[in-house]
Amino acid sequence: MNLLRKYFLLGAIPALIAVGLSTILDYQITQRLLREQIDQTLEAKLDAKRNEVRFFLEKHFSLLDTLAATPLLKDGTIPEILNFLKVQEWAVRNQIEGLYYDELDGTVHTTEGATFSVADRDYFAEVLQGNKVTTRIMKSRGKGKDVLLLIAPVYTEDGTLKGAVALALLDSQLISFVHGMEVTRGGFLALVDDSGRMIASSSKAEFVRQQDLLTSNTTVIDDKGTRFLVSYTQVPDTSWKLIVAIPEIEIQGVYNRMAWSKVTAVACGITAAVILALFFSERTLRPLQKIIQTFRQYAKGDQSARFSENARGEFAIIAESFNHMADELDEARIQQEKHLRKIESSEDRFRRLFDGAxxxxxxxxxxxxxxxxxxxxxxxxxxxxxxxxxxxxxxxxxxxxxxxxxxxxxxxxxxxxxxxxxxxxxxxxxxxxxxxxxxxxxxxxxxxxxxxxxxxxxATLRKAAEKQTKEAKEFAEKVINASPGVIYIFDLITQSITFINRNIEKELGHSKEDLEELGARFYTEIIHPDDVARVRLASTRWYEAGEPEVHVDTFRLKHANGQWAWFEFHRVIFQKDINGHPTQILGVATNTTDRVLAQQQLVWEKALLDQVMETSVAAIMVVNTEGNIQFLNPALEKTLRIGRDYVQGKNIYGFPWEIFDMAGKPLALEARPFARVKSTLKPVNDVRYRIQFGPDAYVTVSANGAPLFDEKGEFAGAVFALADITERIESEKVRESLIRSLEATNTELKQFTYTVSHDLKSPLITIKGFLGILSEDIENQDKPAIEEDLSIIGSAADGMKQLLDDLLELSRIGRNVKSRTMISLDEVISEAITLLAGQIESQNADVRSDIEDVHLYGDAIQIRQLMQNLIDNGIKHNRSPNPKVTITAREEDDFILIEVIDNGPGVAIEYQERVFQLFDKLDPDSAGTGIGLAIVKRIVDFHGGTIELDSDGQGNGCTFRLRLPAVMPTLDATFNLSDHNESTLP
Incomplete structure (x- = not known):
């Protein structure tokens, strides 16, 4: 028995110790593997959820990027942009709260037309730097709702930051999105901003709204005392953090369930230590082998690898964690595939925009x-x-x-x-x-x-528009400078004159600069104090009513010498804003001081002489039943240009002048005012006709007449009042023509300004670019490079100066008609050749003129400029080693025909119309500004001549044919009195 106990003890105690050590080791290994598995599971959850949030934001930012890249947002006006955003907002109305457009001053425009400012928002500095912005949840100033803003910058075509386009999501949309990201096994998920304030969370996380989740603590406790393990990660491209938490009880439960195995191991070790040790070792290693085998299977790509329910055993938590992690990774892969499909959809939309541009x-x-x-x-x-x-x-x-x-x-x-x-x-x-x-x-x-x-x-239409603009500009200059009145544009916003022709100095003694300096003080310092209130009231009523189309008014203006002058103003609305309200007025002012003073004098005389008919300002005539003139006053004598004694008692049909209707046809007897009054016994009003006194002398009158009756009520004659409306008819025609011409010119000048500004900008861009390069070369002390940079900058500046000089020369053409005289053509050509002597010699050119004793009528300086430009053109574009230019001239009728022939490369037929256009250079690399032949064309037009180009474009040179007046033009007679017999009057 003792021996049995001894061997029992010798066999049992070591076995018991081995079982105990195995149990402790098994516990430690299991705890470490479980913790690693939990950490991997949490990281997988965080990564999957973070990708879901990132995909959510990228989906909306892709919409903003597409909108910001459209040409309409880059270069469009605010109304155009808002209309476009309104259409886009309607297309995605179920996904967003709204679209907005932000200006760089902080003004925000909604698609409904409302505006508000966000310049005080903390995120606005990022907008001004051109960055994409994701804001916190904030109160919308547009609609008063809690929203999340996504903002993308908008650049113009030249790369300048223009503004930003914003997309607003309701906080409920973000919360709904986060609620859809529930975490299983009793966990929760939360989204917080950089200040630790929770943006949104799953329904299980409401208790953490009062807690700081960004502290160093890894656990939080809810109001029921449940402890949660917390892990968080940064959301890409934002300042947000995503937090995932799992109840600690889910982890501790594993440890608690393993207590029985330890007790069983100790008890079994006492009774059968060796057998139980082997048994528990086998039991411990078998699940671990299954776990390792399943992990290896999943790592090799078998996405379906899972632990079965009956194979989990004591390591159920590890199996469940692995299964859950695999499910989460599968879900993340599905979400990624959905995101890729959305990206493909966005690319498809880009292709449609691309093809539909x-x-x-x-x-x-x-x-x-x-x-x-x-x-x-x-x-x-x-x-x-x-x-x-x-x-x-x-x-x-x-x-x-x-x-x-x-x-x-x-x-x-x-x-x-x-x-x-x-x-x-x-x-x-x-x-x-x-x-x-x-x-x-x-x-x-x-x-x-x-x-x-x-x-x-x-750009074909633009090139044609440039030509039309040039022609319209020339016409407008002639019309404006030839107008007898003062033509001006008045800006209602600044209450100042923005444009006025040079007649203002003649009429009022004030220069354009004086009026620009006055600005809004024009009303108080130029208009008579007694007229200011009346003028403003009448103008305001006109602006509001919009009628009549042409507003006529008369008031006094102060001359520079201190005297007051009367002016008659004819005004039309020239510009309106987008709401249809007038912003600029175009007016024509005529000095009527003499007329007003004469009218005042007549009124005074009429009152002084007790309204005596003899002093009436109206041209009055009284005739009897037979049409014999009984009375006519001095006003009628003035209108008819005939003495009273000559016509008194004579019949109304016996005057020696032709009478025409307003269409220029002879006025029939039955259509005369007297015949109409006598036949109808009713008054006639405003019967207009023209009395022709001579070839260049006529008067247009408006006749008003009424029948006279005796005491028996029978027709006894008629009384007529004639008004001279010649000046008014002519001024109305001129005014209407000027208004139409100026409206057309204004549109065409905009296109001309665009072209000039573009050509002036090119050398400026060159100068600006090489200034930066020059700075680097100076810093590197690279002297050859510095000299080359300065040379290029100088060339660009010279090019700009040449362009400005040519434009100045172009603008001077046609300003002074009085400088035209009879000039010697051969002397003018000799001067032009002398001025080009340096260029002729440097290019070994041969310039010949076979002209002798040929004279023409023109401006000597401009004709010399014309010939100089043609000779220069024949040499400059000539690739021959010996350029040749030949000039001939001959007289034909009243014109001089001049030919300038060169041996250059010529101009193809399809380009010959373009050579006379402003800024149009057939060879972009050639010298010059593209204005030389445009100046030639303008000088020829100014002299009333023609020019044409003859060339086959095959290297056979060019021939310019000019046709210029040989003598001073004469005016043709328009009417010959000797060709007409006696006629009649009214």
């Missing part, structure tokens, strides 16, 4: 190979998309140069989104025809590949 859009790489093109590009070029893709740009762009393209690429890459150059090129269609285009270049990234996007617009 009104401009031709190309995508090309650095080597100039077309990668993609939209439908408009295919249409205007005549190619299919398959033909364009892979084609070299050099087949489309006639001026393509690989080196220049590489420079533009480098500039785009260095400047980024701030640089969007606009260039003019010539494109070639599939059929070989060419047309001018304007191209806007932008560097973009697509699928990780950097490329250049070119948006091309047909």
């Amino acid at each position: 009104a401009d031709a859009i190309f995508l090309r790489d650095l080597e100039g190979t077309v990668i993609d093109a939209n439908q408009e590009a295919c249409r205007i070029l005549g190619y299919s998309r398959d033909e364009l893709v892979g084609m070299s740009v050099s087949r489309i762009d006639t001026d393509w140069n690989q080196e220049d393209a590489r420079k533009v690429w480098n500039k785009l890459a260095s400047e980024g989104g701030r640089y969007h150059p606009l260039v003019e090129r010539i494109h070639r269609r599939k059929d070989g025809s060419t047309f001018p285009v304007e191209i806007r270049l932008t560097l973009i990234e697509r699928g990780g590949e950097v490329m250049v996007m070119s948006a091309a617009r047909d």
Whole structure:
């Protein structure tokens, strides 16, 4: 028995110790594996949920990026942008609260037309820096709701920050999204901002709204005493944090369930230590092997690997955690696939916008190979998309140069989104025809590949508009300068005159600069104090009523010498704002001081002589039943230009003048005022006709007449009042013509201004760019580079000066008609050749003139400029080693025909109409500004001549043929009194 106990003890005690140590080791290993599994599960949950939040934000930011990239938001006006956003807002109304447009001064526009300011918001500084912004939940100033704002910057085509487009989500939409992200096994999920304030949470996390979740604590306790393990992570591209928590009891439950195994192990060790030790070792290792095997199976790509319900055993929590982690990863993969499908949908929408664009859009790489093109590009070029893709740009762009393209690429890459150059090129269609285009270049990234996007617009109409603008400008200058009245534009916003012609100095002694300096004080210092209130009241009523179209008023203005002068104003509304309210008034003012003073004098005399008929200002005539003149007053004598004694007692039909109606046809007897009154026995009013006194002398009158009756009520004659309306008719015609011409000129001048500003901007861009390069070269002390930089800057400045000089010369043409005289053509040509002697010698040119004793009528300086420009044109563009220019002239009728012939390359027939257009250079690399031949054309037009170009464009030179007046023009006679017999009067 003792021996048995000894061996029992020797066998049992070591076995018991082994079982105890195995139990302790098993406990530690299980605890560590469980903690690692829980940490991995939490990290997987956080990563999956963080991706869901990121996908949620990216979906809405992709909409903002698409809107910000549209040309309408880049260059459109506020009303155009709001209309566009309203349409887009309607399309996604179920997904967002609203779309807004932010200006750089903090003003926010809603699609309903309301505005408010957010300049005091803490996120506005980020907007001004051009960054994308995701705000906290805040109270909307537009609709008063709690919203989350997503803001994206908007840049203009030249890369300037213009504003921002914002998308608002209701907090309920974000909360609903977070509620849809419930965590299983009693856990919760919360989204907090950078201050620790909770933005949204799942329904189980309401108790943590009063707790700071961003402290170093890893546990929180709810109001029921339940402890939660907390883990958080940063949401990409935001200052938010995402928090996931799992009840601690779920973890501790595993530990508690394992207590029985320890007790059983000790008891079994006492009774059968060795057997139980082996048994528990086997029992412990088998589940672990299954766990490791399942992990390896999942790691090899078997996404369906899971622990079965009956195989979990004591390690159920590990199995459940693994199964849950795998489910979460599957869900994250599904969400990722959904996000990829959304991205594909966004790309499909981009393709529709790309193909539906009104401009031709190309995508090309650095080597100039077309990668993609939209439908408009295919249409205007005549190619299919398959033909364009892979084609070299050099087949489309006639001026393509690989080196220049590489420079533009480098500039785009260095400047980024701030640089969007606009260039003019010539494109070639599939059929070989060419047309001018304007191209806007932008560097973009697509699928990780950097490329250049070119948006091309047909510039054919713009070129034609430039020509029309030039012609309209010349016409407007002539009309404005020839007008006898004062033509002005008055701005109602600033209450000041913004434009006035030079007649103001003649009529009032004030210069344009004086009126600009007066500004809004014009009313108080120029208009008579007694007239100010009346003028303002009448003007206000006119603005409000909108009628009549032409407002006529008379009031006094103060001359520079202190005297008051009467003016008659004819005004029309010239400009209106978007609401239809007048903003500018166009007016024509005529000095009527003499007329007003004469009228005042007549009124005074009429009152003084007790309304004696002899002093009446109206031209009055009384006739009897037979039409014999019984009485006429001095006013009628003045109108008819005949003495009273000559017509007194004579019949009304016996006067020696032709009478015409307003259409210029002879006025029939039955249509005369007296015949109409006698036949109808009723008054006639405003019967207008013209009395022709001579070839250039006539008067237009308005006759009013009424029958006279004797005491028996029988017709006894008639009384007539005639008004001279000649001046009024002519002034009304001139005024209406001026108004129509000025309206057309205003539109065309805008296009002219755009072209001039574009050509002036090019050298400025060159100067600005090379100033930066010069600064670097100075810093590097690179003297040759500095000299080259200064040379380029100087050339650009010289080019701008030449352009301004040519524009000044162009504007002077036609200003002084009095400078025209009979001039010697051969002397003028000799002076032009002398002025070009340096250029002629440097290019070894031969300029010959075979003209002798030829004279013409014109401005000697301008004719010399004309010949100088033509000779310079024949030498400058001549690629021959010995340029030749020959000038001949001959007289034909009353004109001099001049030919200027050169041996240059010539001009193709299709380009010959363009050579006389302003700024149009057939060779962009040639010297000059593109104004020389435009000046020639204008000088010829000013002299009443013609010019044409003859060239086959095959290297056989050009022949310019000019036709200029040889003598001073004469006025043709318009009427010959000797061709007409005696006629009659009214």
